[in-house]
Amino acid sequence: MSSNSVSGWLGDVAALTRRNILGLRRSPEVVMFSIMQPVLFVLMFNAVYGGAVAIQGGDYTNFLMAGIFAQTMVFSSLISGITMAEDISKGIVDRFRSLPMHPSAILVARSLADLLVGVCSIVGMLITGLIVGWRWNGGLGALLAGIGMLLLFAWALSWLMIALGTFLSGSQATQGAGMLIVMPLSFLSNAFVPIESFRGWLRVFVEWNPVSALVQCVRGLFGNLGTAPVPQVWPLLHPAPATIGYAVIAAALFGAAAQAAFRHRLSR
16 A cells, blocks of 8 residues: 555544444443443352352452453454444445445444443443452553453454454344354353363363453453462463464454455445
C-alpha cells in the first residue's frame, strides 16, 4: 500500500468503528447483558463452589476471578460473529460495497468496535469482584497488564467468530457454531477448578488449552496464583508469551480465513 492507501484504509477503519459503536449505543441491551452475565457467573460460582473447591495457598474467590474474566472475554467474542452475520443478512455490507472503501476495513472495524463491550464487561466484573471479596495483589500496572491480555485474547478470538459470521448463513447459525467452540474452551480449562482435578487425555487438553494459559497469565498478574505447583508444560510455565503467541497465531489464521470468506461472499 502507498501512504495514501494506508491513510485511506485507516480512515475507513475509523469511520466504520465509529459507526459500529453508535450501533451499540442504539442497542444498549447488548452491553447490559454482556455485563450482567459475568456478574451472575461471579455470584453463582462463588456461592456454589466457594466452600467446595480447595485452593492451595489461596481462596476460591481470588482463584475464580481470573477464570471469570477469561471466560467472559471468550464469550464476548461471539458478538463480533453475530453482528457480522446480521450486517450481511440485512444488506448493510452490500451497501458498503457501493462506497469507495477498503473491504478489509469492514472486518477490522468490526473486531475493534466490539472490544468496547469487553471493556464494559471487565468494569462490571471488577466492581462485582471487589464486592464479593476479590483483591488483586500486583499493583495497578499489573492489573492493567492483565486487562490488556484479556482484551488482546478477545480481539484475536473475535476473528474466528467474524469468519464464522461471514461464512454461515445467519446470526443464529453463527451463535450455535460459536457456542460449540467457546463452551469447551471455557469449561475445559483451569478457569473454575485446578488443573489437578482433570485426568488422562482431558488433562493434556486443559494444559494446552489457550484459555488455560490466559487464565494462568492473568492470575499471575493479579497476584492470585496461590502456592499450588505449576504443571510442567510450556504454556503454563510461561503463560504471558504463550498467551501472546496464541493470540498472534489466532489473529493471523482466522483473520486470513475471515478475509477469504468475505471475498467469497462479495463475489456472489
